[in-house]
Amino acid sequence: MRDFKNTLGESAGLVWRALYERGPKTKDELKDITNLSDDKLNGAIGWLARENKIKKQKGNIYELDNTNLTPEIGNNAGKIYKVMDIWGEVDIPILKKLVNIDEEELYSALGWLAKEEKIKVDEKNRFNLLE
Numbered sequence: 001m002r003d004f005k006n007t008l009g010e011s012a013g014l015v016w017r018a019l020y021e022r023g024p025k026t027k028d029e030l031k032d033i034t035n036l037s038d039d040k041l042n043g044a045i046g047w048l049a050r051e052n053k054i055k056k057q058k059g060n061i062y063e064l065d066n067t068n069l070t071p072e073i074g075n076n077a078g079k080i081y082k083v084m085d086i087w088g089e090v091d092i093p094i095l096k097k098l099v100n101i102d103e104e105e106l107y108s109a110l111g112w113l114a115k116e117e118k119i120k121v122d123e124k125n126r127f128n129l130l131e
Contacts, residue, residue, distance in 0.1 A: 004121040008114045011036050011044035016053065016064065024063035039107045046111025049073045069108075076101055076109035081118060081129070089126045 014034040019025060022033065031041055045062065048054035050073075055065035079099045084090060087098070096106055110127070113119045121127050 005114045005117065007040065008043040008047050008111050011040040012047035012051075012111070015041065015044040016048060019054070019062060019064045024057065024061045026059070026061055030062065038104070042104050042107035043111035043114065045069070046073050046077070046108035047115045049108070050112040050115040072105070073108045073112050076105050077112040080106070080109050080113060084119065084127060084129045089122070089128045091126045095127065
């Protein structure tokens with residue numbers, strides 16, 4: 001969990017810094033600036049949404065502001081939490097099927113849960129709730 005959480009926290013810092021220094025950006029622009037993978041970028045957006053620091057504008061442009069992503073990301077995080085509470089240990093393909101969301105939404109929600117320190121990931125990339 002520590003590595004997963006640290007990685008997403010560092011990724012969130014890179015995204016925050018890019019938006020702070022360069023202003024509103026699309027996901028593609030953020031990927032170019034930060035050199036983050038899609039998964040890490042989406043996780044970082046979820047992390048920043050949980051911190052109430054990122055807002056999505058029309059045209060899928062992100063900026064630093066009070067978040068408007070709570071309904072989208074927060075609801076998905078709640079669904080993932082419930083699945084893990086029932087199933088226990090799950091991997092990404094199982095989570096996608098059980099929660100019925102795409103990978104972008106999944107990683108954003110995992111970033112949200114990582115910021116809340118509610119999940120852990122093992123050496124086989126299976127997620128579970130922290131005890």
